[in-house]
Amino acid sequence: MLAVDEAGSNRSVVTQLRAYLAQATLPEDGRLPAERDLSAVLGVTRTELRKALGALEAEGQIWRHVGKGTFMGNRPVDTLSDIAALSKRTNPAELMRARLIIEPEIARAAALTATPMHLAELRMCQARTREAATWRQYETWDTRLHRTVAEATQNTPLLGLFDMLNALRRAVTWGRLRSNPVKPEPDHHSFTEHETIITAIENRDMNGAAAAMRTHLQSVERNLLARQSSEAD
Amino acid sequence: MLAVDEAGSNRSVVTQLRAYLAQATLPEDGRLPAERDLSAVLGVTRTELRKALGALEAEGQIWRHVGKGTFMGNRPVDTLSDIAALSKRTNPAELMRARLIIEPEIARAAALTATPMHLAELRMCQARTREAATWRQYETWDTRLHRTVAEATQNTPLLGLFDMLNALRRAVTWGRLRSNPVKPEPDHHSFTEHETIITAIENRDMNGAAAAMRTHLQSVERNLLARQSSEAD
DNA sequence: AGATCCGACCAATTCTAAATTGGTTGAGAG
DNA sequence: CTCTCAACCAATTTAGAATTGGTCGGATCT
Known part of the structure; x- marks a missing residue:
């Protein structure tokens, strides 16, 4: 119930996720599996996974978008070339x-x-x-x-x-x-x-x-x- | 059978088509009905219509593209903005x-x-x-x-x-x-x-x-x- | 014969509906 | 209270059907 405990439980999932990202071979565009699939692979709840993803997103390691997916690297600037x-x-x-x-x-x-x-x-x-x-x-x-x-x-x-x-x-x-x-x-x-x-x-x-x-x-x-x-x- | 006769028959369809274009109210993008529909509307064969369309295209009044349709006005320059x-x-x-x-x-x-x-x-x-x-x-x-x-x-x-x-x-x-x-x-x-x-x-x-x-x-x-x-x- | 019409087919494009994805909510279990 | 789970939502992608201009070959008419 302490803040430390929460961070602790989260951190384990985060490290697990980091390990997965380092090992996994993801496609050219850096897209990683859908949350539903990835949570199954890592054997964690989607809620937990989403927390970890949120942490990685906060530190700029990944970026996400509805309907598109989750990607490694910097979020591309929304190009006005349309x-x-x-x-x-x-x-x-x-x-x-x-x-x-x-x-x-x-x-x-x-x-x-x-x-x-x-x-x-x-x-x-x-x-x-x-x-x-x-x-x-x-x-x-x-x-x-x-x-x-x-x-x-x-x-x-x-x-x-x-x-x-x-x-x-x-x-x-x-x-x-x-x-x-x-x-x-x-x-x-x-x-x-x-x-x-x-x-x-x-x-x-x-x-x-x-x-x-x-x-x-x-x-x-x-x-x-x-x-x-x-x-x- | 003479060349003049051919031109004559074509010209009639062309003028009919010109009249239609002058009268018809076509959508914003200048697209006119599909050949199959338009031929029915004008009461001519698709072959005939296509000849007339070809004539109008030759003189730059319209432009056509497979899958897109037939349009009034100048063919847009193929923009390299892709x-x-x-x-x-x-x-x-x-x-x-x-x-x-x-x-x-x-x-x-x-x-x-x-x-x-x-x-x-x-x-x-x-x-x-x-x-x-x-x-x-x-x-x-x-x-x-x-x-x-x-x-x-x-x-x-x-x-x-x-x-x-x-x-x-x-x-x-x-x-x-x-x-x-x-x-x-x-x-x-x-x-x-x-x-x-x-x-x-x-x-x-x-x-x-x-x-x-x-x-x-x-x-x-x-x-x-x-x-x-x-x-x- | 020779031009014309008609139907079928082709490739390029658009349209549409289903599937997928990250994000959110609410009931229920622990 | 917190976490889980299922359902749902809106944005997006995907795949297949429908459409369109272009083309070919046999049937038809003059």
């Missing part, structure tokens, strides 16, 4: 801040590594956006242009990050489509801004590419805010 | 290049937005890494320190990108764990480098924070290469 979950916790303004931080650096890297093939595709996308008869077509080629910049870095992880930002953008902007059905006007700001970006990349001007991309995104942001304020547009 | 798929197409060197591009910018942003709470947590993580008795513990707090920098940006998408990079790192490094069981030495390069990063963030020195983070990552990279060359270590 687009759907992420899109619910953010907003267009925050997303634009992230884009302003990331995409200029992607453009900078692209200026260093772009191949003639990439440059040709950039030029083609630029031409297609000018020819676009509808906003749908414009956005198709605009998206591809920006993705080509990311591809030009020739860096797979970087391209993955860019895709994630893009997926987020679609998820966040979801619902409020472009209300304006007319096609983009020939003096749309994006045309000259795209031109500046592509030229900088062609000239291997890393700082110029980053600056041009930043300017472009700020321009897009200004446009979004303007459209938001005048609802009808 | 960690597992991504980790197979990349390598540690490429990943480190991406980190060198992204993480300094995260540190720069953090220097601008970090709250006293974040600074306190950074200091705590730094202390914990110094106290670490094993590499496992060291890595736990090192990881948390770097994530706190990302949290300090107070930007959800940016934090998501950071988590994605981290998940990638774990996936790519998978298999070759740290072979050295001894604890980190007191003069480990990371200690002073972390100190420089945290100090810069405390001083709201954005350029300093970015530079310190870049230096730190380059140091880690050097370390990795050295360990790789001397396999035994």
Whole structure:
């Protein structure tokens, strides 16, 4: 009934559990048997086992989750890399801040590594956006242009990050489509801004590419805010 | 039997299909009924319908995928945001290049937005890494320190990108764990480098924070290469 | 003959229901 | 009082059925 006694009885199970963990060969992911099974193997009550597991969890040796199981090692940080979950916790303004931080650096890297093939595709996308008869077509080629910049870095992880930002953008902007059905006007700001970006990349001007991309995104942001304020547009 | 006749018969189904698409109210994701159902609704053969769908797909109005269905709009770019798929197409060197591009910018942003709470947590993580008795513990707090920098940006998408990079790192490094069981030495390069990063963030020195983070990552990279060359270590 | 229709089948994907898992509660035994 | 045991709960995984676009071969019609 004394605290010492409780600790004592628990400690024996804990040590027994520690011995088991040291000896057992558990699967790649470090998952150990279910509590019901493990209690049978160790010949202890589930209640007892759970106390011992609780102790090990408290000292960070293991981590548990309902429906998943009990695992050895550090609990993995709950990764926010899920687009759907992420899109619910953010907003267009925050997303634009992230884009302003990331995409200029992607453009900078692209200026260093772009191949003639990439440059040709950039030029083609630029031409297609000018020819676009509808906003749908414009956005198709605009998206591809920006993705080509990311591809030009020739860096797979970087391209993955860019895709994630893009997926987020679609998820966040979801619902409020472009209300304006007319096609983009020939003096749309994006045309000259795209031109500046592509030229900088062609000239291997890393700082110029980053600056041009930043300017472009700020321009897009200004446009979004303007459209938001005048609802009808 | 002439080519014109074929085109003529197809065109009628195509126009019928176009009319249906213009009139029908399809779900949020733009998915239209299954071919077997749609053919019944339009009163045409599935073969005929498929020809018409093929035409519309060719001109980019719709896109199809086995098991998924047929959808209106542009085919979504096959996003590389899947960690597992991504980790197979990349390598540690490429990943480190991406980190060198992204993480300094995260540190720069953090220097601008970090709250006293974040600074306190950074200091705590730094202390914990110094106290670490094993590499496992060291890595736990090192990881948390770097994530706190990302949290300090107070930007959800940016934090998501950071988590994605981290998940990638774990996936790519998978298999070759740290072979050295001894604890980190007191003069480990990371200690002073972390100190420089945290100090810069405390001083709201954005350029300093970015530079310190870049230096730190380059140091880690050097370390990795050295360990790789001397396999035994 | 030759195109078309029809049914069946295939592989990729989604949907659904059962099984599993850690966490919790309450009655009863010691 | 404490511990045990069984049942239950919600989160998660798993496995199998159902669905979907794509394909093939024989039957049918022109």
